Amino acid sequence: MSYKVIRSFADGTDKGADYPNGFLYSVGDVYPRSGYEPSEDFLQSLLNGRNTTGSIFIAYDEEPPIDVQEAAQETPKIEKKTRSRKKKDEVGE
Numbered sequence: 811m812s813y814k815v816i817r818s819f820a821d822g823t824d825k826g827a828d829y830p831n832g833f834l835y836s837v838g839d840v841y842p843r844s845g846y847e848p849s850e851d852f853l854q855s856l857l858n859g860r861n862t863t864g865s866i867f868i869a870y871d872e873e874p875p876i877d878v879q880e881a882a883q884e885t886p887k888i889e890k891k892t893r894s895r896k897k898k899d900e901v902g903e
Contacts, residue, residue: 811870811871811872812840812841812842812871813840813841813842813853813856813857813868813869813870813871814838814839814840814841814868814869814870814871815835815836815837815838815839815840815841815867815868816837816866816867816868816869817837817865817866817867818834818835818836818837819834819835819856819867820832820833820834820835821833821834821835821842821848823848823849823852824842824843824846824848833846835867840871841856841867841868853868856868857869857870
């Protein structure tokens with residue numbers, strides 16, 4: 811799955827001779843670059859902001875796939891509450 815960069819950053823986990831400080835991504839770039847596979851933990855930190863800067867750097871380029879069974883287990887059931895109507899006799903009219 812590819813993601814879209816929404817805040818520029820240098821990927822410190824993707825260093826090379828051409829980019830010793832990390833591969834530089836600009837807003838609008840596709841993440842990750844072709845030929846690079848980031849770790850799941852690092853990818854999640856870019857998506858949710860749980861990183862050293864506390865910033866979100868990437869967003870889903872498309873809607874994330876949904877596991878229907880997993881979503882059903884996570885969705886709380888809402889019980890419908892009904893109001894009881896009081897009769898005029900009970901209200902005192």
